[in-house]
Amino acid sequence: MLRTLCRAGGAVLKTSQRAAPRLWATLAQQRWASRLPMNTVVLFVPQQEAWVVERMGRFHRILEPGLNLLIPILDQIRYVQSLKEIVVDIPEQSAVSLDxxxxxxxxxxxxxxxxxYKASYGVEDPEYAVTQLAQTTMRSELGKLTLDKVFRERESLNLSMVHSINQASDEWGIRCLRYEIKDxxxxxxxKESMQMQVEAERRKRATVLESEGTREAAINVAEGSKQAQILAxxxxxxxxxxKAAGEAQAVLAKAEAQxxxxxxxxxALAEQNGNAAASLSVAEQYVSAFSNLAKESNTVLLPSNTGDVSGMVTQAMTIYSTLSKPRLKRDGIKTKTEEPIEEPPVQSASTQ
Known part of the structure; x- marks a missing residue:
């Protein structure tokens, strides 16, 4: 029973598919007949409409918008065409891409x-003809593109559809303005494979961006370290x-002061009693230096005649006279011959 019903249903479906064009034409004729105005001798044609008039079954003329007069019985309004832009919904269909x-x-x-005139006599139903043409053209255009290009080149695909439809619909008096893919x-x-591909692509981008960020950070750190070392x-x-300039200036200042x-x-030495003043100064410095020996070190060098202060002063003056002789001779000053004075022996003593 079930098989019989299935076979009957399939036969009905095949019969309906074969009879679909004829059914569509019949419905189109009924639609045209239902909206045709009657010949009332005086007719007012609305704006953006064209009424096709036949006289005794033959094309006579096209009524313009406004007031028009027709002969009863002989003249008949056969077609009414709208000159406005028409929106036609293209039904969903299956198509196979290049891949x-x-x-x-x-x-x-x-x-x-x-x-x-062409829209009335060039084709039975203009909208139906254009719809079928759009479906077949879409299948043909999609067969030339891969799946990725279908999504990337939707605009170019729409333009190709418009160009192809206009080439075929020129004999029908119809102009295709534009075609838009809805879905x-x-x-x-x-879909699952595309979703996986998108996720992999995004992970790749994330990895690349992270690596680029790490590289930029390392470069910035290296540049910062380099700049810091250069500045240091x-x-x-x-x-x-x-520092060197300061030391040089200090040396120059010290040299100038000396x-x-x-x-x-x-x-001062060239003046009168200069030698006496120098002798006094040397004696004071000698005594001061001798008094500081025990403060700076545990080992002290002492002369044998430590209590003879006059002998120590005489010894210091003898050293000064010996050092000043070459200068006096260089300056041309004659001095009396002095006998050398024996230096007292020096003995070492340790202080605890």
Missing amino acids: NVTLQIDGVLYLRILDP IQLPNRV SEGEKAEQIN SKAIRLLSE
């Missing part, structure tokens, strides 16, 4: 009738230069 992926696609077609349905397995070396160099001191000392 053998089955797609379910639908769209919207925007039309306008440019020639009412593209993919098989579930293709420049600072050290400037410090050394400044030069001035020596000059003043030489001028």
Whole structure:
């Protein structure tokens, strides 16, 4: 029983598929007949409409918008064409792409009738003809593209559809203004694979961005370290230069001070009683140095005649006279011959 019902249903379906064009034509004729106005002699044609008039079954003329007069019985309004832009919904259909992926696609077609005569006598039903043409053209255009290009080149695909439809619909007096793809349905397995591909691509981008960030951070750290070392070396160099300049200035200042001191000392020695003053100064320095020996070290060198202060002063003056003889001779000053004075023997003593 079930098999019989299935066979009967399949036969009915096949019969309906074969009879679909004829059924569509019949419905179109009924639609045209239902909206045709009657010949009332005086007719007012609305704006953006064209009425095709036949006289005794033959094309006579096209009524313009406004007031028109017709002859009863002889003249008959056969077609009414709208000159407005028409929106035609293209039903969903299956198409196979270049890489053998089955797609379910639908769209919207925007039309306008440019020639009412061709639209009336060139084709039985203009909208139905354009709809079928759009479906077949879409299958043909999708067969030239891979799945990835279908999504990337939807705009170019729409333009190709418009160009192809206009080439075929020119004899029908119809102009295709534009075609838009509404929706593209993919098989579930293709959707899953595409989703996996998108996730892998995003992970790849994330990894690449993370690695680039790490590289940029390392470069920035290295550049910062390099700049820090350069600045530190420049600072050290400037410090050394400044220190050397300061030491040089200190040496020059010290040398100038010593030069001035020596000059003043030489001028003072050249004056009257200068030697006596120098002898006094040397004696004071000798005694002061001798008194500090025990403070700076545990081992002290003492002369044998420690209690003879006059002998120590005489010895210091003898050293000064010996050092000053070459200067006096260089200056041309004659001095009396002095006998050398024996230095007292020196003995070492340790202080605890």
